[in-house]
Amino acid sequence: MPQQPAKLNAFPVFVRVEGRTVVVVGGGEEALAKARLVGQSSALVKVVALDLEPELADWIAGHGAIHIEADYRAAFLADAVMVFAATGSEALDRRVCDDARAKGIPVNAVDRAELCDFYTPAIVNRAPVCVAIGTEGAAPVLAQAIRAKIDQLLSPSLGALASLAASLRETAERLLPKRLRRQFWQDFFGGAPAREMEVGHADEALAAAGELLKRRRARQGHVALVGAGPGAEDLITLRAQRHLMEADVIVHDALVPEAVIALGRRDAERLAVGKRKGCHTKSQPEINALLVSLAREGRRVVRLKSGDPLVFGRAGEEMQALRDAGISYEVVPGVTAAFAAAADLELPLTLRGVASSMVFTTGHDLRGETLPDWARLAIDGATVAVYMGRSIAAEVAARLIEAGLSPDTAVAVVENASRADKRLFHGTLNDLPSLEQRADLTGPVMTIIGDAVAGANFAKSEPLASHVAALAEAQGASA
Ligand SMILES: C[S@@+](CC[C@H](N)C(=O)[O-])C[C@H]1O[C@@H](n2cnc3c(N)ncnc32)[C@H](O)[C@@H]1O
Missing domain, CATH: 1.10.8 (Helicase, Ruva Protein; domain 3)
Known part of the structure; x- marks a missing residue:
């Protein structure tokens, strides 16, 4: 049977004090602490004491409180909604408590829990929002520690x-x-x-x-183009998570793992729209039309894309379709695969004196007659991150070498960056073509090329070429 939480001996409520009086009896440090606490509210604070410590006198003067300069009498409690006994004398505190209770006014006696009708909480004040932390007087220091934590959160x-x-x-x-x-x-x-x-x-x-x-x-809907990050669910942003929790529909790509989609609202509809290489469940125009029609139904749509939505995510076309249809949308950035792969390899994407720029590319534009701009940047030392580059690895390597990049330039490859099943590889541009022959790499693959790659930590990565050597050996043996 699930364990029941212990019963509270003090039940929390918020007492209306606006336009009402709270009486503090006492003129010392404890009375000041209670006056300060109640002073966070709009109650009128009356302090009853013949003598006041100077700090309390200053506080009263500065906070519109009233000082009743007299020995304590029960009559001073008459119009109070709450009373604090903070005289420092047990006998007098007890008298104050008896008088208050006789008039039906709840009373608190400082450091005398047995005399209290109520306990004062530690307060996080964001008026009109208030968080009150109570321990039934058992552990005020714990209450303060909790207060400090909540204060930081809000x-x-x-x-x-x-x-x-x-x-x-x-x-x-x-x-x-x-x-x-x-x-x-x-x-x-x-x-x-x-x-x-x-x-x-x-x-x-x-x-x-x-x-x-x-x-x-x-009844207009809204579309959030949300970056899901590279795969690890704790790499999505707090904003992305909030959108997922408020979504009516989540339209996601195949690369977004179930663990990330599961962060969405439990009753949100989930629509998988592809796309993995060679397997598109919906064409891009169909996805654009789907987003528009869901938003027109008044739904809050999260378009969940792997990595960052604006990096090779065809977000440009989706945003254009939403603009054309007059649908409100926003973009929530995510951690792109290149950053996750670099983090897995502890690879500095920029490296002082070695690489001061970086390129995000697919490499697919290498097929044309002219060399794309980024190839020149690579030759000048930029770090190059190649997305969707597995099937054209040989072409990327050949064209870059032909253009003048050394075949010994360092290369790193990460499959399933950021995920538990990630695999890391390192080698040179010479080794890169072997990537195309690796049937064992079934997850998404990120390739990073450039001199800065040599600054990575290869302690956990395998040599890229070892697979080719093993293949050649196997072929030699069977010949
Ligand atoms: C269509 S692009 C989407 C890129 C995504 N918008 C981003 O910012 O990471 C898909 C390519 O991103 C790369 N990719 C995505 N997730 C990856 C991961 N966890 N590990 C390695 N590469 C990844 C692969 O190169 C994959 O072919």
Whole structure:
């Protein structure tokens, strides 16, 4: 049987204090700590003490609080919604507690848990948003440590965002039927309004919220072209993950692994649209039309592409189709395969004094009569990352050597970069043609060429040519 969590002995609630009085009895350090805590709210703080420590006196003067300069009497509690006994004297604290309880006012006595009706939490304040952490008085230091962690997690702009939401709530309720509201608020707190507020652009956040409202009202969908990264699910961005969790439909390529797609909302529809080499389930124009029609149904579409969507992902055509159809879209970048492959090999893509530029290419433009620009850059020392280059490895090597690049130039190859089943290889331009003969490489392959490759760590990689040598040996033996 699953273990039940222990029962709470103190139940958390938020007490309305606006326009009401909170009384703190005491004039020392503890009273100051409680006054500061309550001072985060809009309550009127009254401090009852004949003598005040100077710091508390300053605090009262600076925060519009009231000092009742007198020995404590029960009458001072009359209009309080909450009372703190912080006199430092057990007998007096006990008296304050008895008086408050007799009047039906909840009371807290500093460091005397047995006298308390309520405990004060550690607070993360992003008014009107508040996170309160309680330990039933058992471990205030633990509460503070948790508070510090949560404080780091929550954006300082959260309060402003929540206030903006409050100001729009009535409008949203008037303009949107119930079933569209949830989507609107998800987009509001996770989308452009939140991002604008995060960087302090309150006007832009309001404008973005208006835009969202308009879109939801017109039941217009939205397409996010999202980079899924090279395959490891922890290499997708937080923004990509948020889009996946809010998607109605996920339209994904074959290269995106199931573990990444599984980060999407559980009830999101999933559509596989190809494409692996030689196996396209849908043509590019069909994919473009699909994105447009899904968005026209008012759905939030995530177009999930491997790596970065703008690197050899045909995103240009998809964006053009969406623009032509007047559909709103955005692009979420991802870690491209070249970066993942370089990381796997600890390979510096730029290397001081060796390579100061890099090229992303497919190599397929090497087939023409004239040498493409990037081949010249390679000769001048650029690091070249070749996408989809396995089937033309021999051609890439031959043309680069013919153009003047040394056959000894270092080459690295990574299959399934970033994934658990990755394989790393190293060699020279001379060895590169062997890649075409390797039937054992069934995953996506990234080739990196250039002098900077020599700076990689080859401790975990195999020589690229060893396979060819083994093949030749096997052939020799059978002859
Ligand atoms: C159509 S392109 C898409 C590139 C992708 N948009 C990107 O930014 O990585 C597909 C090619 O990317 C490379 N690729 C993608 N994922 C890879 C991986 N995990 N390991 C090695 N190469 C990869 C391969 O060269 C593959 O043929």
